[in-house]
Amino acid sequence: xxxxxxSSGQPDEKSSIHRVRKAYxxxxxxxxxxxxxxxxxxxxxxxxxxxxxxxxGVSRGTVREALRILAAQNLIRTAKGAGGGSFVTLPTVDHxxxxxxxxxxxxxxxxxxxxxxxLEARELxxxxxxxxxxxxxxxADIERMRQSVVADPMALxxxxxxxxxKEFHSAVLGASGNTLLCISAQPIFSILQTNLSRTELDxxxxxxxxxxHREILDAIEAGDADGAxxxxxHHLEYLRGTYEKIWRVPGAVSPGE
Amino acid sequence: xxxxxxSSGQPDEKSSIHRVRKAYxxxxxxxxxxxxxxxxxxxxxxxxxxxxxxxxGVSRGTVREALRILAAQNLIRTAKGAGGGSFVTLPTVDHxxxxxxxxxxxxxxxxxxxxxxxLEARELxxxxxxxxxxxxxxxADIERMRQSVVADPMALxxxxxxxxxKEFHSAVLGASGNTLLCISAQPIFSILQTNLSRTELDxxxxxxxxxxHREILDAIEAGDADGAxxxxxHHLEYLRGTYEKIWRVPGAVSPGE
DNA sequence: ACAGATCCGTATGTCTGACATATAACCCGG
DNA sequence: CCGGGTTATATGTCAGACATACGGATCTGT
Numbered sequence: 001x002x003x004x005x006x007s008s009g010q011p012d013e014k015s016s017i018h019r020v021r022k023a024y025x026x027x028x029x030x031x032x033x034x035x036x037x038x039x040x041x042x043x044x045x046x047x048x049x050x051x052x053x054x055x056x057g058v059s060r061g062t063v064r065e066a067l068r069i070l071a072a073q074n075l076i077r078t079a080k081g082a083g084g085g086s087f088v089t090l091p092t093v094d095h096x097x098x099x100x101x102x103x104x105x106x107x108x109x110x111x112x113x114x115x116x117x118x119l120e121a122r123e124l125x126x127x128x129x130x131x132x133x134x135x136x137x138x139x140a141d142i143e144r145m146r147q148s149v150v151a152d153p154m155a156l157x158x159x160x161x162x163x164x165x166k167e168f169h170s171a172v173l174g175a176s177g178n179t180l181l182c183i184s185a186q187p188i189f190s191i192l193q194t195n196l197s198r199t200e201l202d203x204x205x206x207x208x209x210x211x212x213h214r215e216i217l218d219a220i221e222a223g224d225a226d227g228a229x230x231x232x233x234h235h236l237e238y239l240r241g242t243y244e245k246i247w248r249v250p251g252a253v254s255p256g257e
Numbered sequence: 258x259x260x261x262x263x264s265s266g267q268p269d270e271k272s273s274i275h276r277v278r279k280a281y282x283x284x285x286x287x288x289x290x291x292x293x294x295x296x297x298x299x300x301x302x303x304x305x306x307x308x309x310x311x312x313x314g315v316s317r318g319t320v321r322e323a324l325r326i327l328a329a330q331n332l333i334r335t336a337k338g339a340g341g342g343s344f345v346t347l348p349t350v351d352h353x354x355x356x357x358x359x360x361x362x363x364x365x366x367x368x369x370x371x372x373x374x375x376l377e378a379r380e381l382x383x384x385x386x387x388x389x390x391x392x393x394x395x396x397a398d399i400e401r402m403r404q405s406v407v408a409d410p411m412a413l414x415x416x417x418x419x420x421x422x423k424e425f426h427s428a429v430l431g432a433s434g435n436t437l438l439c440i441s442a443q444p445i446f447s448i449l450q451t452n453l454s455r456t457e458l459d460x461x462x463x464x465x466x467x468x469x470h471r472e473i474l475d476a477i478e479a480g481d482a483d484g485a486x487x488x489x490x491h492h493l494e495y496l497r498g499t500y501e502k503i504w505r506v507p508g509a510v511s512p513g514e
Numbered sequence: 515a516c517a518g519a520t521c522c523g524t525a526t527g528t529c530t531g532a533c534a535t536a537t538a539a540c541c542c543g544g
Numbered sequence: 545c546c547g548g549g550t551t552a553t554a555t556g557t558c559a560g561a562c563a564t565a566c567g568g569a570t571c572t573g574t
Contacts, residue, residue: 517573521568522570528561535557537552
């Protein structure tokens with residue numbers, strides 16, 4: 001009942017017979033093709049559902065199911081009303097990060113992803129990002145980092161500290177100038193952070209974090225790549241200890257509804 | 258017309274009024290919640306659409322639109338027929354990679370992600386993966402790598418070489434023992450590879466690649482972390498030159514169709 | 515002439531009810 | 545005991561209707 005016959009299939013399936021593809025999948029395929037090839041440009045409006053239905057020779061319900069899939073992948077957005085309809089909206093970094101965060105969380109429950117893997121990946125990505133940031137940062141990047149480092153973190157609310165913390169790391173990633181690093185690192189950071197946020201512990205913790213951030217910022221601003229990486233590594237190693245104390249599986253909930 | 262009022266919102270929105278959430282979104286939300294909290298276990302079957310409809314107090318069509326969204330996110334799979342229905346299927350690494358590949362491709366068109374970013378990220382991730390693989394590999398990992406290194410690559414078809422190449426890098430990532438590295442690196446590799454596959458050039462290229470792979474494999478098998486990383490770096494630097502010659506934007510297509 | 519209230523067309527959102535079709539399980543005869 | 549046809553149960557698909565939100569055109573009062 002649980003075996004998945006299609007898993008890890010060798011590419012032997014030379015049979016040129018195709019399983020019937022459901023109508024809404026075919027509509028989805030074709031619309032997706034139009035969007036990804038750029039035939040439909042970003043922001044452009046698709047024909048309304050009734051027209052699409054008659055164009056594809058299917059019912060409106062079928063078209064709508066295809067549109068829901070496209071919307072779920074952030075390829076379109078739909079709006080009601082007169083000026084409404086379905087508009088092409090290509091995905092953003094934030095969309096992708098959000099998706100990744102959710103899916104990695106789920107995956108880590110099932111396939112048992114260890115805390116160590118999160119920390120390891122994070123250290124690799126963020127340390128490198130700090131290094132790059134030192135040589136590539138713009139003035140705007142620095143400004144953004146500055147705004148997330150404060151004089152007295154204890155004067156802030158827990159949520160506010162949370163946001164500042166998130167902002168700092170996000171800013172460093174952004175300053176790295178490498179979109180792919182952002183996409184990879186952001187969700188990992190978010191998952192760790194989400195778990196941490198529920199159990200703030202030592203009162204010296206926020207101060208230490210803020211100080212570390214300032215140190216990293218200074219190195220980046222000075223263009224000191226080695227220093228930036230070193231300080232980031234040091235910071236992350238400190239955090240490692242904290243996470244190892246409070247860790248629990250991302251999506252886990254205490255039993256008993 | 259294009260402004261997105263909810264983008265990068267500061268957490269100021271304390272207004273507790275909520276925009277009406279469409280019925281199919283509410284159904285989706287609730288089903289998703291049931292799945293992600295583990296209340297519905299992997300493999301478990303949801304009630305049939307008619308029952309869901311009456312449970313949620315909506316029509317079957319509405320339920321179906323919600324199910325399409327869940328299916329698009331690989332949270333369920335649906336099957337026709339007697340034993341059919343909707344089954345919970347948590348996402349796999351492959352699902353996530355596939356999604357990422359598609360979305361990064363799209364993103365790189367719009368937001369202009371440079372080739373350099375791909376190469377930079379790949380070098381970081383795969384070099385580190387090779388290092389980890391040297392100390393963490395299992396016998397199965399080694400076997401998998403061995404099978405993708407051949408005696409005479411020129412004896413293979415272009416597609417076969419393509420598959421072997423993909424398999425080798427995938428095996429190294431797998432041997433790193435870090436799922437997050439796999440998730441991050443796999444799509445980046447795939448995008449680069451997809452573009453390369455359309456323009457094979459120098460006939461010495463496949464031989465060189467195969468030799469490099471063997472060298473990396475040997476170092477990993479010997480448990481030589483430094484060597485594995487060094488050889489992988491060297492290999493990727495060689496590839497860098499190739500990519501820089503043939504690169505074109507991922508999703509671009511020649512006009513006229 | 516202009517600002518504001520009102521009406522109206524157009525799109526998605528939702529419901530109802532029906533039939534088509536794939537599939538697993540059951541039943542029955544050899 | 546086995547093989548083949550039947551049936552029950554799901555999803556897949558269709559058609560038509562009404563609800564609802566939104567943008568713009570139209571009407572109105574000062």
